[in-house]
Structure formats: C-alpha cells, structure tokens
Amino acid sequence: MKISFVGAGSMAEAIISGMTQKKLIDHKNIYVTNRTDDVKLSTLKEKYKIQTTYSMKNLLEQTDIVFLAVKPKDAKDALLAIRPYLHSTTLVISVLAGISISYIESMLNSPIIRAMPNTSAAVGKSATAIAYNNKVSNEQLNITINLLSSIGKTTIVEEEKLDAITGLSGSGPAYIYYIAEAMEQSAQEIGLEKTEAKKLIIQTLLGAAEMLELSGKSPADLRKSVTSPGGTTEAGIRVLDNSHVKEAFIHCIKEATTQSKRLAQINSKK
Numbered sequence: 001m002k003i004s005f006v007g008a009g010s011m012a013e014a015i016i017s018g019m020t021q022k023k024l025i026d027h028k029n030i031y032v033t034n035r036t037d038d039v040k041l042s043t044l045k046e047k048y049k050i051q052t053t054y055s056m057k058n059l060l061e062q063t064d065i066v067f068l069a070v071k072p073k074d075a076k077d078a079l080l081a082i083r084p085y086l087h088s089t090t091l092v093i094s095v096l097a098g099i100s101i102s103y104i105e106s107m108l109n110s111p112i113i114r115a116m117p118n119t120s121a122a123v124g125k126s127a128t129a130i131a132y133n134n135k136v137s138n139e140q141l142n143i144t145i146n147l148l149s150s151i152g153k154t155t156i157v158e159e160e161k162l163d164a165i166t167g168l169s170g171s172g173p174a175y176i177y178y179i180a181e182a183m184e185q186s187a188q189e190i191g192l193e194k195t196e197a198k199k200l201i202i203q204t205l206l207g208a209a210e211m212l213e214l215s216g217k218s219p220a221d222l223r224k225s226v227t228s229p230g231g232t233t234e235a236g237i238r239v240l241d242n243s244h245v246k247e248a249f250i251h252c253i254k255e256a257t258t259q260s261k262r263l264a265q266i267n268s269k270k
C-alpha cells in the first residue's frame with residue numbers, strides 16, 4: 001500500500017511518526033510533499049526513511065490513500081493541485097479543521113474521510129474521530145481504521161460533531177501543555193530545580209490520566225479524593241475557583257469549537 005501526504009507540518013509528522021513506529025506500513029511506501037520548505041522535507045526523509053518529492057505525479061501515482069494535511073486556508077490550492085492525479089477510487093483523508101466533506105466533494109469526486117486526530121499521534125496516543133462520505137468502501141473504511149490504530153484510538157462519528165471534537169480533543173493537547181507550562185513556571189518560583197520538577201509534572205499528568213481511565217471514578221470524585229479538608233489542595237483549588245479557571249476552560253473549548261465552524265464558513269466562500 002502507498003500513502004501520500006500533502007503537507008509536511010506538525011500534524012503530518014505526528015501521523016508519520018506514529019505510523020512508522022508501529023510498522024503497519026513500509027516506510028518506503030510513505031510519500032510526502034510540502035510547498036516550499038525543503039529543509040523540513042529533508043529532515044522527514046532522514047528521520048523516518050520515507051520518500052519526499054515535489055512532483056505531484058510522483059507523489060500520487062498508484063497511491064491508495066492521500067492524507068491532506070495543509071492549513072485550512074490552503075485547502076483549495078491543495079485540492080486543485082491533487083485533482084488531476086487522483087483515480088476515482090483513491091481515498092482522500094483530510095485532517096483539516098473546519099473543512100467539510102461537502103467542500104472537498106465540491107472539488108473532488110472521491111471517497112473522502114474527514115478525520116480529526118491530535119498531535120499525540122506521534123506517540124501512538126491520538127484521540128481520532130472520523131466521518132466519511134458514501135463513496136468510501138467498507139474495505140477502505142477498515143483499512144483506515146486499522147491504519148489509524150497505529151496512531152491511537154479512533155471513533156466513527158457524525159460529521160456535525162467534528163467541530164466540537166476539534167475544539168475538545170484536536171486542540172486538547174495544547175490545553176494540557178498550557179497547564180504543564182504553568183506547573184513548570186510555578187515550580188521554579190517555589191524553589192524546585194527545573195529537571196526534577198519536569199519529572200514530577202510528567203508523572204503527575206500520566207498518573208492522573210491513567211486514574212481517569214482505570215479507576216472508573218469521575219474527575220470530580222478523583223479530585224475530592226486528593227482534597228483533604230483544610231489541606232493544601234483545598235487551598236490551591238480555592239485560588240482556581242476564585243479566578244474562575246474552570247469557566248475559562250469551558251469558554252476556551254467552546255471558542256475553539258466556534259472557530260472550527262468559522263473556518264468552515266470562511267473557506268466555503270473561497
């Protein structure tokens with residue numbers, strides 16, 4: 001099987017990294033291109049032993065799957081560039097935030113899967129959601145689900161949910177990194193050494209995620225079990241509550257979701 005990536009940025013690299021580690025597909029059959037950044041292409045070629053090219057013909061001839069991984073604003077250009085080289089059955093998987101299946105259908109007569117992964121794909125831990133059009137065969141759907149299993153967990157959803165999923169889990173890793181940044185900064189201010197703090201923060205995040213997955217308890221119950229009356233956690237959380245941090249996070253996720261919808265509107269007019 002040959003897989004081609006149009007776009008060689010953070011998301012394409014995260015998917016390529018996950019796929020090549022799991023060896024589900026031979027790295028020699030993974031092709032990638034971008035617009036101008038040849039240094040990035042050389043780095044990807046060196047790091048993952050994949051093929052790079054600036055020829056669309058080379059990229060797309062006899063390919064089974066094309067991953068579209070350009071910024072939403074570049075969708076039209078990329079779709080126009082690939083169109084002449086696609087067979088009617090070539091599967092197009094778009095990871096673009098806010099670009100609808102119908103927008104892609106307006107330019108391509110192809111089987112289309114719209115996917116929303118996240119950059120944790122690089123370590124096989126993406127939360128990916130997919131929706132697809134009626135040209136996707138059962139075989140293509142099964143191949144895609146199998147392929148995406150190499151970068152994490154995949155669920156099939158109705159396309160309408162993808163804006164919300166983009167706001168929640170597509171952007172989600174960034175929210176957690178934001179918390180990690182704050183933890184790192186505070187660690188220095190309370191007198192901890194950077195490397196020791198880093199280890200403690202990572203283990204704390206991993207442990208909390210695993211508790212959420214394995215304990216069967218709700219986040220609220222898990223939080224209660226950390227919070228002794230009159231203790232340190234209570235004192236800390238009081239500051240978060242007084243600063244309305246939970247409301248800010250809820251607002252953040254709603255705003256990211258709205259932005260996904262805005263992107264759809266902006267791009268549908270292009």
Ligand SMILES: NC(=O)C1=CN([C@@H]2O[C@H](COP(=O)(O)OP(=O)(O)OC[C@H]3O[C@@H](n4cnc5c(N)ncnc54)[C@H](OP(=O)(O)O)[C@@H]3O)[C@@H](O)[C@H]2O)C=CC1
Pocket residue numbers: 006007008009010011012033034035036037038069070071072074077078081095096097098116117118119170171
């Ligand atoms: N980053 C993330 O966490 C996630 C991103 N996504 C989606 O993935 C997509 C890519 O995001 P991300 O990787 O962060 O973006 P980047 O800016 O890192 O990468 C975009 C890539 O697209 C290339 N490109 C632009 N136009 C063309 C074109 N016409 N033909 C070929 N290549 C082109 C750029 O090349 P060059 O540098 O040479 O211009 C660059 O390699 C976005 O649509 C985003 O919504 C989805 C989920 C998570």
Ligand SMILES: O=C(O)[C@@H]1CCC=N1
Pocket residue numbers: 097166170171
């Ligand atoms: O910020 C973005 O637009 C992309 C989509 C989801 C995560 N990153």
